[in-house]
Amino acid sequence: MNDQAAKLRDQMGNQSNIRTGARKIAVTSGKGGTGKSNTSVNLSIALAKLGQRVMLVDADTNLANVDILLGVSSKYTLHDVAKGGIPLSEVVFTGPAGIQVLPGTSGIVELVGNDGMIRNEITTSLAVYERDLDIMVIDTGAGINETVVHFVTAADEAIIVTQPEPTALADAYALIKIISSRSVRTRLYILVNGVRRPSDGFDVFEQLQLVVQNFLNIQIHFLGNIPYDTNVINAVNRQQPYLLMAPKTEASIAISSIARKLLKHPPVAPDGKKETLFGRLMRGSKP
16 A cells, blocks of 8 residues: 555655546535535535536545435445555445445444555555546545545635534634644635524624634634524435435535525635646645
């Protein structure tokens, strides 16, 4: 695996700033239980329905659950790639609306604490895949650790999923604080999940924005709300994306609107160019 990464690094050389790659959107959260992975799944499907070639990457290196939310029992996961012998092409499968899905690994004792090993495998392998994609949605782990920050700062944009409660806001701010110390290139969006009233989401954003403006040298942007919706809970229990199970429900309408908003505002790098995920991760890994 290390030989493969080294070979790709040599091939890329200093070309990371001149090759166009897929748009990278990391979906993350400061704490578990905010609906981050469910948002990643349904956002990927919504983007695919708008004509985008999408890959959903489950980059939670220890507690992956994208395949569970899709109701799919994948034959292989990143664990099989990381321990050798299984090529990534046999791990990736086609999901709803034609999205490509790279399932993560969960509950593998020997991999707990070895985030860096799987992170390097994801990084190396996706360098080839992103050439044929429009958008790569990267579902990171929850919380603050090196792997989460690694993927967020390598993305063009990061969607921080939070909820209208004090603990979720505090954890979202802590994540933003760490990101701000590492990167000013990643555009940060705030998405408020489980709101009871439409105004609640923007109220949450304004509270967070006020603290960020006072203490951090970084900008955040309001992406939207996903309302509290019992159809979302039912869909999770049935292991189906709510966008497909209940396409006219409030949550489905909201996630579709968020997908359209993202497509209307593509990211632009400071030099007007995009680089590959591999290139950004390798650049970010340098001391």
